[in-house]
Amino acid sequence: MKILAINPGSTSTKIAVYEDTTPLLVRNIRHSVEELSHFPRVIDQFEFRKNLVIEALKENGIPFEFDAIVGRGGLLKPIPGGVYEVNDAMLDDIAHAMRSHACNLGCLIAAELAALLPGCRAFIADPGVVDELDEIARITGSPLMPRITIWHALNQRAIARRYAAELTAASPDHPVHYEDLNLIICHLGGGISVGTHNHGCAIDVNNALDGEGPFSPERAGTLPAGPLIDLCYSHRFRKDELKKRISGHAGLAAHLGTTDIPAIIKSIEAGDKKAELVLNAMIYQVAKSVGAAAVVLYGKVDAILLTGGIAHSDYVISRLKERVSFLAPVHVYPGEDELEALAVNVLGALRGELPIQVYK
Numbered sequence: 001m002k003i004l005a006i007n008p009g010s011t012s013t014k015i016a017v018y019e020d021t022t023p024l025l026v027r028n029i030r031h032s033v034e035e036l037s038h039f040p041r042v043i044d045q046f047e048f049r050k051n052l053v054i055e056a057l058k059e060n061g062i063p064f065e066f067d068a069i070v071g072r073g074g075l076l077k078p079i080p081g082g083v084y085e086v087n088d089a090m091l092d093d094i095a096h097a098m099r100s101h102a103c104n105l106g107c108l109i110a111a112e113l114a115a116l117l118p119g120c121r122a123f124i125a126d127p128g129v130v131d132e133l134d135e136i137a138r139i140t141g142s143p144l145m146p147r148i149t150i151w152h153a154l155n156q157r158a159i160a161r162r163y164a165a166e167l168t169a170a171s172p173d174h175p176v177h178y179e180d181l182n183l184i185i186c187h188l189g190g191g192i193s194v195g196t197h198n199h200g201c202a203i204d205v206n207n208a209l210d211g212e213g214p215f216s217p218e219r220a221g222t223l224p225a226g227p228l229i230d231l232c233y234s235h236r237f238r239k240d241e242l243k244k245r246i247s248g249h250a251g252l253a254a255h256l257g258t259t260d261i262p263a264i265i266k267s268i269e270a271g272d273k274k275a276e277l278v279l280n281a282m283i284y285q286v287a288k289s290v291g292a293a294a295v296v297l298y299g300k301v302d303a304i305l306l307t308g309g310i311a312h313s314d315y316v317i318s319r320l321k322e323r324v325s326f327l328a329p330v331h332v333y334p335g336e337d338e339l340e341a342l343a344v345n346v347l348g349a350l351r352g353e354l355p356i357q358v359y360k
């Protein structure tokens with residue numbers, strides 16, 4: 001089986017080609033704040049990101065022949081995890097999506113490219129709207145605004161399974177499954193999600209996209225509600241501009257003008273005190289969320305797993321560990337397993353080992 005996996009993130013477009021489980025190509029194309037600022041809306045990046053995929057295949061001599069194309073995303077209705085074939089209901093919901101994020105392009109690009117190849121099918125797997133929240137976690141102080149979750153479901157789950165497989169490899173007589181463990185998993189990417197996993201179920205996770213949890217390279221995270229309402233009525237910003245202050249031009253991008261962590265660390269090393277305070281504040285907020293997740297699990301935490309692009313950074317990881325390692329052992333998985341997870345999920349579905357769910 002030849003599978004093309006496409007993962008449009010807020011700061012990157014990641015592409016991989018697999019022949020069964022063997023990667024033939026893995027590319028991570030990074031996007032600067034400046035480059036993406038030319039597109040008024042995320043949906044306007046469709047042709048740009050699609051062409052990047054086609055160019056990457058051409059540059060690497062990969063023939064355009066696939067059994068399936070799988071995209072990460074998009075922000076659909078809340079659904080159970082698993083593999084879904086792209087269908088009209090999905091494309092329609094994405095066309096009218098209430099929330100904007102690059103992952104919405106995942107299923108659109110997969111569908112458009114698959115349509116060029118007879119017999120090729122388009123899928124998504126474990127999109128960011130996978131919802132397993134405990135009922136108690138949904139309640140807020142306003143019945144008008146229950147909590148929802150938008151998170152790195154695909155990668156958090158893939159990393160959890162990888163950690164369980166490592167435990168099993170270390171003691172083959174005592175196999176361990178994700179479903180046996182209580183885990184706190186932080187995906188540290190353009191957005192940051194902190195998931196509380198109770199025996200294979202993500203019972204509490206922040207809405208990493210628009211307005212909850214730690215701030216991130218390009219998200220505001222939780223904001224003070226009163227000043228937010230005042231800002232909405234201040235006539236300083238249109239609605240779409242304000243939304244960008246929550247997701248897009250927020251977090252590190254708003255404070256420091258960049259989402260590039262290595263560049264920020266270079267400035268800190270050169271004496272930039274503002275950059276130091278802001279980056280340390282982001283780390284502080286992630287650590288507070290980990291503490292809250294430990295309380296959700298009554299302190300029974302088998303491990304804390306740190307993943308995402310920022311997990312490459314010793315600066316960030318050492319400071320985070322300093323604050324949270326008293327809670328449980330900390331393991332670091334820099335980058336993400338999203339492309340492989342997309343391909344493995346679809347391979348399982350094509351082989352009949354995993355159900356292909358229908359989005360309604």
Ligand SMILES: Nc1ncnc2c1ncn2[C@@H]1O[C@H](COP(=O)(O)OP(=O)(O)O)[C@@H](O)[C@H]1O
Pocket residue numbers: 008009010011012013188189190191217259260261262308309310311312313335336
């Ligand atoms: N080697 C690295 N060291 C530190 N930070 C990194 C490194 N590589 C990527 N990052 C940071 O990771 C973030 C992007 O993470 P990633 O998981 O790729 O997110 P996304 O899927 O949102 O594009 C960016 O802020 C980027 O600067």
Ligand SMILES: CCCC(=O)OP(=O)(O)O
Pocket residue numbers: 008009010011101103128150151152189190191192208209
């Ligand atoms: C769709 C929510 C997950 C998220 O924030 O992804 P990125 O980090 O890729 O922006």
